[in-house]
Amino acid sequence: MKIQQLEIFTIDLPLIEPFIVSYDTYPSMPSIIVKLTTECGLVGWGESVPDDHVTGETIESTYAVLKHKFAPLLIGQNPMNFEAIHDLLDKAVKNVPAAKAAIDIACFDVAGKKLGVPVYQLIGGRYHEKFPVTHVLSIGEPEKMAADAEERVKQGYRSFKMKVGRDVTSDVKRIQAVRKRVGDDIAIRVDVNQGWKNSGATLQALDALKSAQLDWLEQPVVANDIDAMVEIKSKTTVPVMIDEGLCNMRDMREIIAKRAADKVNIKLMKCGGIYPAMKLAAMAEMAGMECQIGSMLESSVGSAAGFHVAFSKKVITSVELTGPLKFSQDIGNLKGSYHIPFIELGTGAGLGVDIDEAILAELTQYSDVVKA
Template sequence: MKLTAINVYNVDLPVAGGYKMATTSVSFLQSTVVELVTDSDITGFGETCPVGPVYQPHHMLGARAALEEIVPSLIGLDPRNIGQLNRAMDAALNGSRYAKAAIDIAAWDISGKSYGRRVCDLLGGATGETIPTYYSITVASPEEMAREARERQLEGYPRIQLKIGGRDVEEDIETIHRVKEAIKPGMRVAADANRSLTTRDAIFLSQRCRNISMVLEQPCNSMDEIAAIRNQLCHPVYMDELAEDVSDVMRAISNGLVDGFGMKLTRVGGISALRTVRDICEARSLPHTCDDAWGGDIIAAACVHVGATVAPTRFEGTWIAAPYIEGNYDEENPVLIERGRIKVPTGPGLGITPDRSKLGSPIMSFG
């Protein structure tokens, strides 16, 4: 099997209701979908969708420029040799893992279809037919965030992530206390600052909330800042944006900076890289998520497949953007949330086939 063509598509993703974090707000995104075409009549799809240009050093135009640089060197390769394919991408362009992730996802899709197996089967096997998800509550007033937390618990979500930061720390402290009062015992809580807190405010918030069971996710902007205050915090610390690749994950673990991770699939380079992170975390008994910053059914399916292979005791869930997006790429096999859980796709590969009318014409074609 050889790659004969690679097509790149733009898909508009309006963000219903908007999405606000400490450092950015988004109301409209453009996702980049990649199609790998082979000489065996098997195609695979991948996707990458940065949530704006400031959440991470990723942006939509950067992903497309990187793909234009990388893709010509991949024509003629066997996409099932995923390790070799990733080395060929690295030889063509340094960095830009979030763009390469779309190719990696598509290669896993092709491999699954070629062998007649789901991606999760190729990754070691699913732990069940469904996996847990979690709901991310965007920055709003303490009263609004508490109300939404209670509603999401009633809907069946086992975990919520509270977006904090970008405002007076006293309002964040009040929010956390109000949320804790609003929900019943059993719901796990993560307070996610998206790198926005000063070391002073991170200490202040954690100590003022010391009696509340929660995770403090990505409180500060650098590993050095987290290292400086680690012993003064009262809560487990999860790393998210700073875990940019496998090397960063290993550094954070070896330096004792974290108790878990919020992992983004495209950020680290795709399914292949996230599988490595999964295995490292299993070796050190560290919990983590398997999700992404944004995207449609393709990214959602990829995250669900990896998440399905994580030991349940270490799995914090897979976040997908479905609650904020209208419609699906594949209306017959959509990736949906029901009662706080997501069904693992059952078809070979990723288990979804995008409706080509929703992709439109390619914005770039190679081969």
């Protein structure tokens, strides 16, 4: 089996409501979809959601790398040779993990279809039967976030990931308001997205939140300040999760060596796809750290890829892959697998996602084809 053609689509996924994090507000979510076709007519789908604050890539740069660097290299390659494909991409361009993720995901999708098995069967088999779905609360005024949380509890959600990171004082009020509204039996995870900057501000916030019963605190400080994470972890009983500070195996080595986190958030867009994510999970398991599979708000394609990794690994104990629930239009049908408060992944070949190419065409802003 050889790759004959790659099509690249830049799309804009419409959000039901704006997604607000510490460093930006997204009225919609830009994404790049890759359609890989083999000489035997099989099709694999991949996705890239770059983030200049996290992966160091933009939509424009990612599109250019995929079109001019990666696609020409891949023509004639066997998409089932995952190690060789990644080696080829790594030698062509340093870093650019979100661009590599699109290729990686498409290769796994088409490999699964060739063999007639789900992707998780290619990477260890199915371990988890279902995962709880955590609702992500965008940054807003305290009462608005609390009201949203209360409504979601009525819908069946039992856990929340709160986006904060504007300033310690207002963030503490947000967290306290949500806790007061939902009661003590609902899990609250706080994601600061680097917004508290340093260990001093973070420890001040944690001191004010002693009664909030947080499940864990995610990436409170700037991504490259691993030593600050070490200090915070040593001075709090709240489990600490690292996200933006973990992109690759080099980062993971430092995190393990310094015991800088209790949990790690693995995202396919940060590490380069399914294959590198499995390597990071294995390293975390060796070090006794639990893993989460997170997302950059991908469509059904990227979200399904993340779920296949999560469902295959014992060390992955939580997921935060809610993109399909937040879009008013999606190119795939993964939304049907969410049965709040759980997601139950299907058994279809490859990613198990059906693509609506009419919606893809409607959402496409520009596209290109590279073929043999």
